Amino acid sequence: MNYWPLLGILLVVLGFALKFNPLLVVAGAAIVTGLLGGMDFLTVLSALGKGFNENRYVTIIYLVLPVIGLLERYGLQQRARTMIVKLRGATTGRLLVGYLAFRQVMAALGLIAVGGHAQMVRPLVAPMAEAAAEKTHGKLDDATVERVKAMSAATDNVGVFFGEDIFLAIASILLIQSSLSSFGIHLTPFQLSVWAIPSAICAFLIHGSRLLLLDRQLARSSSR
Amino acid sequence: MINLHWLYVLAGAMFAAFAIASARDSTNSKRLGNAAFWALLAASFWFGDFLGDIGNGVLVLGLVALAGAHLLGKGTKPSTTLEEREQLSKQFGNKLFLPALIIPFVAFVGTLLFNYTPLKDSGLIEPKSVTLVLLGVGVLIALVVCYAWLRPHIAAPIEEGRRLIDSIGWAVVLPQMLASLGAVFAAAGVGTTIGMMASAIIPSGSIFLAVVLYALGMVAFTMIMGNSFAAFPVMAAAIGIPILIQQDGGNPAVVGAVGMLAGFCGTLMTPMAANFNIVPAALLELKNQYGVIRAQIPTAIPMLIANILILYFGAFHLAR
Numbered sequence: 001m002n003y004w005p006l007l008g009i010l011l012v013v014l015g016f017a018l019k020f021n022p023l024l025v026v027a028g029a030a031i032v033t034g035l036l037g038g039m040d041f042l043t044v045l046s047a048l049g050k051g052f053n054e055n056r057y058v059t060i061i062y063l064v065l066p067v068i069g070l071l072e073r074y075g076l077q078q079r080a081r082t083m084i085v086k087l088r089g090a091t092t093g094r095l096l097v098g099y100l101a102f103r104q105v106m107a108a109l110g111l112i113a114v115g116g117h118a119q120m121v122r123p124l125v126a127p128m129a130e131a132a133a134e135k136t137h138g139k140l141d142d143a144t145v146e147r148v149k150a151m152s153a154a155t156d157n158v159g160v161f162f163g164e165d166i167f168l169a170i171a172s173i174l175l176i177q178s179s180l181s182s183f184g185i186h187l188t189p190f191q192l193s194v195w196a197i198p199s200a201i202c203a204f205l206i207h208g209s210r211l212l213l214l215d216r217q218l219a220r221s222s223s224r
Numbered sequence: 225m226i227n228l229h230w231l232y233v234l235a236g237a238m239f240a241a242f243a244i245a246s247a248r249d250s251t252n253s254k255r256l257g258n259a260a261f262w263a264l265l266a267a268s269f270w271f272g273d274f275l276g277d278i279g280n281g282v283l284v285l286g287l288v289a290l291a292g293a294h295l296l297g298k299g300t301k302p303s304t305t306l307e308e309r310e311q312l313s314k315q316f317g318n319k320l321f322l323p324a325l326i327i328p329f330v331a332f333v334g335t336l337l338f339n340y341t342p343l344k345d346s347g348l349i350e351p352k353s354v355t356l357v358l359l360g361v362g363v364l365i366a367l368v369v370c371y372a373w374l375r376p377h378i379a380a381p382i383e384e385g386r387r388l389i390d391s392i393g394w395a396v397v398l399p400q401m402l403a404s405l406g407a408v409f410a411a412a413g414v415g416t417t418i419g420m421m422a423s424a425i426i427p428s429g430s431i432f433l434a435v436v437l438y439a440l441g442m443v444a445f446t447m448i449m450g451n452s453f454a455a456f457p458v459m460a461a462a463i464g465i466p467i468l469i470q471q472d473g474g475n476p477a478v479v480g481a482v483g484m485l486a487g488f489c490g491t492l493m494t495p496m497a498a499n500f501n502i503v504p505a506a507l508l509e510l511k512n513q514y515g516v517i518r519a520q521i522p523t524a525i526p527m528l529i530a531n532i533l534i535l536y537f538g539a540f541h542l543a544r
Contacts, residue, residue, distance in 0.1 A: 005412040009448050012405075016495050022502070023394050024292035026401045027285065030408040037412025042278060047411055049280030051404025053272040058399045058499060059265075060231050060356050062389060063238060064327055067366045069384025071324050073304050074374055075313025079320045082313065106332075110339065113331035113355050117504040123324055126508055146510055150519035153504040154492075157516075158523055161488040165481065169339075172453065176480040179457045183465045185476045195481035195538065202530040207523045 008033025064119045071123065080124050081131035092133045092148055093215035096155045097208045099125055103159025104200060108166035115156060126152040137218045144221060151214060155207065162203035165196035227350035229273075231360045236269030241382045242389055246299075254297030258390065261290045265397065284404070291394035298390045301383070316374075323366045323373075330362030331355065392506040399499040402450045409449065418445055419462035426463060431472050435536045438463040442483055443490035443528060450496030452487025459483065474539035482535040489531065492524040493517060 008029045015025030027048070034044030068076075084090050106114045113119075129152045133140055140148070164170050168189040176192055239262045246252065247259035264286050272280060290296065304312065313320060337343050338354050349357050367381060377383075389396060409415065422441045427433050441463060445455035464483050468474040491497045495514060505516050512518070 002413060003417060005409070005414050006417060008409065008412070008414065012448070012496070021292050021294070021394070022398055022495070022498070023288045023401055026398070026405050027288040030405045033405075033412045033414065034408050037414075039412065044408060045281035045285075046277030047281075047408050048284050048404045049275075049282070050277040051407035052284045052397075052400050053268065053275075053277075053280045055400045055403035056232060056235075056269060056272060057228055057353075057356060058403065059396060060228075060235055060359065061499075062385075062392075062396060063231070063235055063360055063363045065388045066238065066381035066385030067323065067327065067363055067370065069303075069386075069388045070367075070370055070374070070376060070381045071320060073309070073312075073376070073380065073384050074316060074320060075304075075309040075311075076320050076324060078309050078313035079316075079318065083318065111332055111335055113335075113359055114328040117507050119324075119327050121504065122507050124321075142511075146512065146515055147519070149508045149510060150505070150515040153508060153516045154519040154523065156504075157492060157500050157520065161491065162485070162527070165485060172456075172484050173481075175453055175456060176460075176484055179460050180465070180476055180480050183461075185465070185469065187477050187480065191477040192481040195478050195534075196485060198534045198538070199482065199485045199527070199531055202534070203523075203527055206526045206530065210523060 002037065004036040005033045007036060061116065061118055068118065068123050076123050077127040080127040084128045084131040085135050090132050091136050091215045092129045092151075092218060093211040093213070095129055095132050096125075096151060096211045096214075099152075100155050100159045100204060100207060100211065103156060104163035104204060107160045107163030108200070110164075110167040110169065112160060112164060112170075115160060117153060117156060121152050121156050125156070133218055136215075137221070141221075144218065148214075148218075151211065155211065158203055158207045162196075162200045166193050166200055168193050225347050225350050226353075226357050228353045228356065231353075231356055232269045232272070234360055236266045238382075238385065239263075239266035239269060242266075242386045245379070245382050245386050246390075249299040249301055251301045252297050252299035252390075254295055255299070257290055257295030258297060261287060261296055261394070262389075264290075284401070287394075287397055288401075296390075296393050298393075299387075301387075303384060303387060323369050326366040326369060327359065327362035330365060331358045334358035334361065388507070391509060392503060395498065395503050395506045398502060402496055402498055406449050406451070406454050410454065415445075415454065415458040418448075419458045422459065423462040423466070426467055431468075431474075431540055432536055434463065434467050434472065435539075436532055438468060438479075438483060439486040439528065439532045439535060442487040443493075446487040446490030447494035447496065450491075450494060450498065452484055452491055455487050455490070456484055459487075468539065472540070478535060478539035482531055482538065486528060486531040486535070489524045489528040492520040492527075 011029040030048050031044050103115045126149045129148050133148050173189050173192050243259045243262035246255055249255050264283055268283055441459045442455055446452040449455055464479050468479045469476050495502055501516050505513050
């Protein structure tokens with residue numbers, strides 16, 4: 001067994017911790033790992049190139065930026081704020097709990113693209129969450145704005161991660177199915193996806209309580 | 225049949241336009257670096273399939289060199305000011321939401337139409353690319369609506385898109401880079417080594433401890449690889465299948481499904497899952513690039529405990 005390639009992992013951890021440029025860290029770690037794993041430089045280079053080319057679909061999401069940017073130019077974020085300010089009883093926590101439920105249900109129906117950081121969180125969810133916090137707690141300091149925005153992004157991730165596996169035809173369910181069937185264990189996607197439901201409920205309760213706690217923390221920091 | 229390549233042509237055109245707009249932006253002192261970066265990415269989308277693996281590798285090194293040498297900057301070219309935006313938002317009212325909602329709406333209706341009507345068999349869209357193709361269609365419809373209604377300058381979507389992409393910067397290609405790192409890790413045998421190490425430290429006799437190690441293994445390996453898809457086959461082969469299912473008689477559906485979900489707790493805590501954790505921090509202009517991860521850890525850890533309990537009771541008590 002060759003343990004040397006594991007050094008690549010150490011390089012990644014160190015590189016991220018020392019805040020080197022992540023692209024540099026990743027490329028360096030890939031080359032070192034490959035060479036330690038017994039590949040020559042050209043083999044590593046082609047593995048890197050092949051992986052990059054095959055994964056271009058991850059970057060497709062940025063097609064939404066021209067639309068989002070254009071609408072921001074015409075005041076979309078300001079509009080999102082105005083709407084929340086007018087909405088009675090809206091707090092940051094309640095708003096984000098609503099978005100969490102929406103995101104989980106949509107993902108469970110296989111509607112992953114309804115939501116996401118570029119198309120929903122930046123133009124709508126984050127400005128609304130911020131406006132709700134300002135409305136109930138007055139002018140926010142930088143640290144609080146940062147926390148509200150970060151929680152908006154976190155809510156999107158938690159919602160989609162612990163919703164999507166309830167849908168039958170999602171990549172991760174198919175991966176579980178095929179991994180198990182290569183060991184002679186044959187399951188239907190339905191048998192697997194029902195077992196995503198308990199975790200989905202836990203995620204809603206755990207993250208939802210944190211969001212409601214956020215309201216109380218905001219209240220405490222503004223009364224100081 | 226509409227497949228990913230159509231979208232790659234579209235994305236290539238967008239990045240090429242970003243490159244040209246960057247090159248002409250005199251407010252950015254590093255404008256040539258930005259132009260070169262987006263031009264390389266446009267080349268990857270347009271010509272990636274013709275460059276060969278080594279050619280793509282060289283292109284990747286070019287992107288890394290530009291980012292590593294800090295050759296990317298940000299322009300200060302004015303968009304509308306905050307006051308103008310307040311004014312415009314009053315003028316256009318709540319209708320401003322409509323174009324923004326076109327994209328998710330098209331995804332919603334399109335997915336339903338595609339999954340539950342004969343459209344699926346019509347061969348119009350390649351089934352595995354449906355979500356992304358619908359995203360592209362939504363963007364195009366929204367652009368047409370914006371042009372017709374708001375009557376912006378013809379290049380305004382490019383200028384505004386470039387403003388946003390510049391705030392993300394090199395992080396745009398980090399998810400793709402991490403995917404290739406995963407491929408190199410796999411080729412160098414990192415996965416099998418970790419699997420061997422994990423199965424070597426399994427204590428005999430305690431099912432609960434074995435469950436904990438399986439879940440923690442999923443989390444740790446997911447954090448290293450940046451996604452649980454790479455971790456699952458390794459941990460399933462090392463612990464999940466031989467120990468939990470075959471030796472201890474656990475329910476395979478629970479071991480599979482909840483094992484994967486334990487891995488998702490790892491995804492919430494690692495910068496290697498850049499598209500979920502690092503890119504949004506840039507997109508929301510957070511000062512701390514790890515701000516999203518910090519917000520997620522207090523959810524991820526209780527979720528991990530919950531998943532371990534679901535796994536243990538579900539696989540060995542309820543559904544045996």
